[in-house]
Amino acid sequence: MRTESSSASDPSLQADPPSHLTNEAEARTVAIFGAGRVGTALARVLVDAKYDVRVVGSGPASGIDLIVSVMAPGAVAMDAAAAVTGADIVVLAVPLHRIDSVEFALLQDKVVVDVMNYWEPIDGSLPDFAGVQATSPVVSDLLAGARVVKAFNHIGYHDIATDSRETGHPERRALAVAGDHDEAVALVLEMVHRVGFDAVYAGSLAQSGLLEAGGPIFGVRLDRAELERHVTQDAPARR
Numbered sequence: 001m002r003t004e005s006s007s008a009s010d011p012s013l014q015a016d017p018p019s020h021l022t023n024e025a026e027a028r029t030v031a032i033f034g035a036g037r038v039g040t041a042l043a044r045v046l047v048d049a050k051y052d053v054r055v056v057g058s059g060p061a062s063g064i065d066l067i068v069s070v071m072a073p074g075a076v077a078m079d080a081a082a083a084v085t086g087a088d089i090v091v092l093a094v095p096l097h098r099i100d101s102v103e104f105a106l107l108q109d110k111v112v113v114d115v116m117n118y119w120e121p122i123d124g125s126l127p128d129f130a131g132v133q134a135t136s137p138v139v140s141d142l143l144a145g146a147r148v149v150k151a152f153n154h155i156g157y158h159d160i161a162t163d164s165r166e167t168g169h170p171e172r173r174a175l176a177v178a179g180d181h182d183e184a185v186a187l188v189l190e191m192v193h194r195v196g197f198d199a200v201y202a203g204s205l206a207q208s209g210l211l212e213a214g215g216p217i218f219g220v221r222l223d224r225a226e227l228e229r230h231v232t233q234d235a236p237a238r239r
Contacts, residue, residue: 027089030088033093033094034094035067036093037158040067040071041157042160043068043072043075044160045161049195054077057077058101064077080103087110089187090110090113095122096123097123108146109145111146111147111183112149113151113152114148117212117213133206133209134205134208135209137205149185150211154219154220155175155219159221160195165196172196172223173198174228175198176217177201178205178210178211198224203231217234
């Protein structure tokens, strides 16, 4: 990935992503693992943004058909293997302590968006994640062969739809995207933009602790300029 500091010259920091980030042919299909509040909230805005959205639950697709039809009209409940087949982007929106329920082999060579946060009161003690500066590098190691990108974890599920705004709106909120693979990051920057947020590149996965609980942007409404300042000033040294 890029190693220079974020600046106004970085294409991911422009008010409108360049054409190669807004070409709808680049990513049309998203598979979401997780039919809970986060997964269905993302499914709703992605459907509105004209993505083909598939939702995967913890069991057979038939078990979440009703939930998906009510909570994310237009999305389709599918079994994991079928959902991932042909998906341009896979979103992991499951509790972190259940990551082992995901069949890692299905995600080989996929762009995977890590929306997960480590909540010890909920997840219990997870030695692999406890005390690390950022959890996404650990997720990336578990999903060897996948191109992991951190995004959407520092906004509450209830804000995903209500804070979405059209390009140029004075109240448009900015969201950060971190990752190590240019093409994967570009797809996710585009996705963030299309669902109604200004997308700001926040560095590598090693720097993604900026987005996590306890970080300066977690749960905070920021516009592009404010988020860029945090990326420049608060992110760990770029590697």
